[in-house]
Amino acid sequence: MRKNITLYTIVMIIMLSVTISIFSLYNLRKTGIKSAIHNAQSISEVVKSGLTAHMINGNMQDVDTFINSASNIKNVEQLWLVRSKFVNEQFASSHLKNPPRDDFDKKALATGKMQYKIEEEITSTTVRVTIPYNAVAEKGIDCLKCHQVEQGTTLGAVSIVLDISTIKEIGIESIYVITVLILTTIILFILVSRRLISPYLRLFDKFKININQATHGRFKGIVPPSGLSAEMIHITEDYNNLIQSFKDTAVDIDKKLQGFVGFKASNKNRNPLKDSKEIIDNLSNLYQFKKQIELDNTKEEIYDRLAEVLRNKFNLKNFSFVEIDMKKHKMTTMKQCGESLYCDETLKNNPEVCRAARTKSDVMSVQFHNTCPHFESDKLYYCFNVDITQSLYLIINCVCDTQEELEELKEKTVFIKSYLKESVPSIEVKLLMNALQESAFTDGLTGLYNRKFLEEYTKKMLPQVKRDGTNIALLMLDMDHFKAVNDEYGHDIGDKVLKELARILNETVRESDIIIRYGGEEFMILLMGVNSDEDALSVARKIGDKVRENEIDVYAGNKLKKTVSLGLSMYPEDSTSFETVIKNADIALYEAKNSGRDKVVRFKEEQVSSVDLF
Numbered sequence: 001m002r003k004n005i006t007l008y009t010i011v012m013i014i015m016l017s018v019t020i021s022i023f024s025l026y027n028l029r030k031t032g033i034k035s036a037i038h039n040a041q042s043i044s045e046v047v048k049s050g051l052t053a054h055m056i057n058g059n060m061q062d063v064d065t066f067i068n069s070a071s072n073i074k075n076v077e078q079l080w081l082v083r084s085k086f087v088n089e090q091f092a093s094s095h096l097k098n099p100p101r102d103d104f105d106k107k108a109l110a111t112g113k114m115q116y117k118i119e120e121e122i123t124s125t126t127v128r129v130t131i132p133y134n135a136v137a138e139k140g141i142d143c144l145k146c147h148q149v150e151q152g153t154t155l156g157a158v159s160i161v162l163d164i165s166t167i168k169e170i171g172i173e174s175i176y177v178i179t180v181l182i183l184t185t186i187i188l189f190i191l192v193s194r195r196l197i198s199p200y201l202r203l204f205d206k207f208k209i210n211i212n213q214a215t216h217g218r219f220k221g222i223v224p225p226s227g228l229s230a231e232m233i234h235i236t237e238d239y240n241n242l243i244q245s246f247k248d249t250a251v252d253i254d255k256k257l258q259g260f261v262g263f264k265a266s267n268k269n270r271n272p273l274k275d276s277k278e279i280i281d282n283l284s285n286l287y288q289f290k291k292q293i294e295l296d297n298t299k300e301e302i303y304d305r306l307a308e309v310l311r312n313k314f315n316l317k318n319f320s321f322v323e324i325d326m327k328k329h330k331m332t333t334m335k336q337c338g339e340s341l342y343c344d345e346t347l348k349n350n351p352e353v354c355r356a357a358r359t360k361s362d363v364m365s366v367q368f369h370n371t372c373p374h375f376e377s378d379k380l381y382y383c384f385n386v387d388i389t390q391s392l393y394l395i396i397n398c399v400c401d402t403q404e405e406l407e408e409l410k411e412k413t414v415f416i417k418s419y420l421k422e423s424v425p426s427i428e429v430k431l432l433m434n435a436l437q438e439s440a441f442t443d444g445l446t447g448l449y450n451r452k453f454l455e456e457y458t459k460k461m462l463p464q465v466k467r468d469g470t471n472i473a474l475l476m477l478d479m480d481h482f483k484a485v486n487d488e489y490g491h492d493i494g495d496k497v498l499k500e501l502a503r504i505l506n507e508t509v510r511e512s513d514i515i516i517r518y519g520g521e522e523f524m525i526l527l528m529g530v531n532s533d534e535d536a537l538s539v540a541r542k543i544g545d546k547v548r549e550n551e552i553d554v555y556a557g558n559k560l561k562k563t564v565s566l567g568l569s570m571y572p573e574d575s576t577s578f579e580t581v582i583k584n585a586d587i588a589l590y591e592a593k594n595s596g597r598d599k600v601v602r603f604k605e606e607q608v609s610s611v612d613l614f
Contacts, residue, residue, distance in 0.1 A: 010186050017182040024174055033127060036075075036162045037116055040129035043073060044158040047081070048133055055146060077126060078161040084109050084154050098156070105159055108132045112154040124165045132157040199227035203236065210243070217271030219247035250276065282415045285313065290422045299430040302423055303335045309419055310396075311337065314412050318399040322347065324357045327391035340399040342377035356385040357393040362413070365406060380406045382413075386420045388427055396420070443517040445495055446502035454516050454524070458578055465571075472571040473527035473536030476585040477505075477543070480563045480597040482521040493554050497562060504546050509539065524582070533570050533602060540566045540600040548598065563598035565589060574603055 050066050063081070071079040082105045083098045100106045108115045108130040116129040135153045202225045210222055221240035224233050250272045289309060293302045303321050310316040318338035324331050324347070331351035333341065347354055355372045356363045363372050365380040375381055379399050386394040400406040441453035449457075465472060479501060486494040498521065505515050505525065514526040525543075530536050544564055551559040567588025571581040584603040592601040601607075 009189060013185055013189065014182060017178055017185075021175055021178045024178075028174070032164045032166075033118060036127040036164050037114075037129055039075070040116075040127070040160045040162060041114075041131060043070065043076065043079070043160055044129075044131040046070065047079070047158050051081075075163050075166075076160060077163050078159070080159050081156065082109065082130070082159060083156040086153060087155050101159070104128065105130055105157060108157045108159075109154050112152070124163065127162045127164055128159070129162065130157050130159040196227075199225045200232065203228060203232065207239070214243065214246070215273075217250075217273055219243050219250070282418065286418055286422060289419060290426075293423060293426045296426070296430075299427045299434075300334065302426055302430065306419060306423055307335050307337060310398075310416070314409075314416060316398055316409070320397045322354075322395045322397060323388075324351045324354050324393045324395060325391060326352055326357065326393070334394075338399070340381075341397050342379070342381075342399070343372070343374040343397075346374040346376075354393075354395060356383040356395050359385075360387060360393075361385055364410070365400075382406065382409050384413075384416065384420060386424060388424060388431065392431070394420075394427070446499055446517050448502050448505075448523070449514060449516045451516065451518060454514075454518075457514065462578060470529045471531070471573065472581075473530045473533065473539075474569050474571060474581050474585045475525040475527065475536070475540055475543075476518070476567040476569075476582075476589040477523040477525060477564050478566075478589055478593065479521040480565055480593070482562075485560070485562070489554055489560070493552075493560070497552055497560070500550060500552050501547065501562075501564070504550060505543065508543050508546060524585075533568065533573070536568055536570070537600055537602065540568060544598065544600060565592040565597050566600040567592055567603065568600060569603040 047067070047070055050070070051063065054063055054066065067079060067081055070076070073079075080101065081098045082100050088099075100109060104115055104117070109132060112132050112134055114129065114131050116127060119126045119128065132154045133156045135151055135155055203222070206222045206225075210220055213220060221243060222236055224236040228236075253272075253276050289305070293305055296302050296305065307319075307321070310319055316337075318340040320333060320337070320341040321335035322331060322333055322341065329351060331347040331354075333344070343354070352358065353374055355374070362385055363381075363383040365371060365382070372381070372383070377399075379401065380403065381400070382398045384396040384398070386396070388394050398409060400409060441449055441456070443450045479497070482494065482497070485497055498517075501523070502515070502517070505523065509515065509525060509527065512528050514528070516524040516526070518524045527536050527539060530539075544566065547562060547564045549561075551561055554560050567585045567590070569575075569581045569584035569588060571578060574584050575581050587607050588601045588603040591607050592599050595601070
């Protein structure tokens with residue numbers, strides 16, 4: 001900065017000096033030209049008076065001598081006399097013709113006005129002035145007495161060439177003087193600036209450095225250099241007090257914000273201003289996130305929103321959301337982005353071995369040994385554990401390509417966990433809502449859907465089936481002689497038999513099929529999208545075979561075997577009314593039980609009349 005100020009000042013002095021020099025030279029030149037013209041006019045008056053005297057005295061033969069003597073005047077290079085045609089015609093016998101030498105003379109004679117021009121060369125400057133003589137009739141001089149012309153007629157002119165090179169010499173001398181003055185001024189300025197301005201420039205440099213450091217979180221005071229005025233020292237002290245106050249405030253805010261979010265910075269050279277701003281931004285974004293997830297309908301929507309935060313805010317590319325239910329020994333992948341979850345196959349079969357869920361803590365890659373033995377990849381990982389309920393855990397598995405990427409993720413964990421922490425209550429609410437909904441739509445004994453679920457499900461299912469043009473095979477199933485089980489073994493064994501039947505049905509049909517406990521020992525199975533009734537009959541026979549082969553422990557080593565009867569009806573083949581299809585399957589079931597039990601019967605139209613007659 002000091003160099004810049006000195007340089008700018010020197011440049012300004014030089015520019016000002018050059019400007020003054022140019023202006024002075026211009027004025028000097030202009031003044032010299034005016035002076036030369038004035039001198040020419042004075043000389044011309046002398047010549048005019050001499051010519052008049054010679055004419056009156058009748059010694060015109062001495063005019064040339066007079067003109068030559070006038071030419072010897074200082075700074076006059078040339079002087080000659082020019083006569084107009086009127087004078088030459090009147091005095092034709094005279095030897096003094098003096099015609100115009102050039103167009104410049106002719107112009108002066110023609111216009112009757114003074115003409116001048118400047119001729120400049122490198123070493124000299126001359127002014128050519130041609131001054132006309134006009135006929136006048138005044139007291140003391142009456143040209144009309146001798147010349148037969150009208151008043152105002154141009155009788156002749158005097159052309160004078162004056163040397164004004166001295167003006168240029170004076171200008172050059174001025175340039176020398178100004179140059180010396182400029183150099184002297186610059187030297188004096190440098191000497192003065194070092195003594196007077198230098199302390200202020202050093203103070204300015206310190207201000208600049210300290211302000212730059214303050215923007216990076218390093219607050220320091222300034223020691224004022226010697227040579228400053230009392231006012232500047234007072235200003236420096238005020239600045240130091242301001243910086244100290246700002247430092248105390250910034251550090252205090254930073255510590256409180258860190259304590260609020262549970263963040264501890266490890267870098268000593270950290271910037272508290274930047275960190276505080278980052279924390280405040282995260283808190284603001286976190287508040288907006290919390291308000292949004294409270295309005296989401298399902299936990300899947302919450303997971304989608306959380307995934308967007310990880311992707312867009314924290315720049316994570318590869319991560320998965322996994323729910324692990326320790327109670328049900330079940331692992332469910334809820335969300336997957338990029339390449340991650342290299343322990344998927346292990347967790348599907350044994351979800352309880354997940355280290356993050358088992359230890360209820362985060363798990364990450366460390367050098368020299370594998371933290372989690374079930375992560376089957378050489379890539380780096382970080383697994384967040386989130387306790388949803390006592391037995392349900394949300395595991396977020398993040399995969400990193402480099403150690404630097406993992407370190408960056410570690411620095412963001414506090415803020416990521418803030419989002420996870422805010423998500424837990426909303427996820428838990430959605431789980432409770434699902435549990436309430438499931439309790440309303442499921443059978444408490446077998447865990448299968450109930451009749452209420454069937455009523456709600458068919459409202460959405462049937463329009464979809466009609467649009468897709470698919471078939472539904474409806475099986476009505478009833479356990480044979482179930483009342484005898486309750487009578488002989490008691491209701492506990494009866495409940496056990498129904499649970500076993502539910503287990504067999506779940507294992508036999510597809511996940512897309514729907515199993516409903518219709519009432520008592522009666523069950524309904526919806527086989528979705530079957531190709532034909534033969535396929536449905538095949539599934540029904542398989543169910544009958546598995547039930548027949550299954551042995552149920554009752555007590556004291558006794559085994560119990562049961563059989564089931566099934567009735568089949570097809571939608572929309574048998575009827576476009578789903579209620580009618582249910583009724584038809586029930587009629588077929590009645591036919592199966594009435595014809596000996598332990599069999600599958602396909603509904604036929606003639607069965608309706610036999611049931612009605614019965």
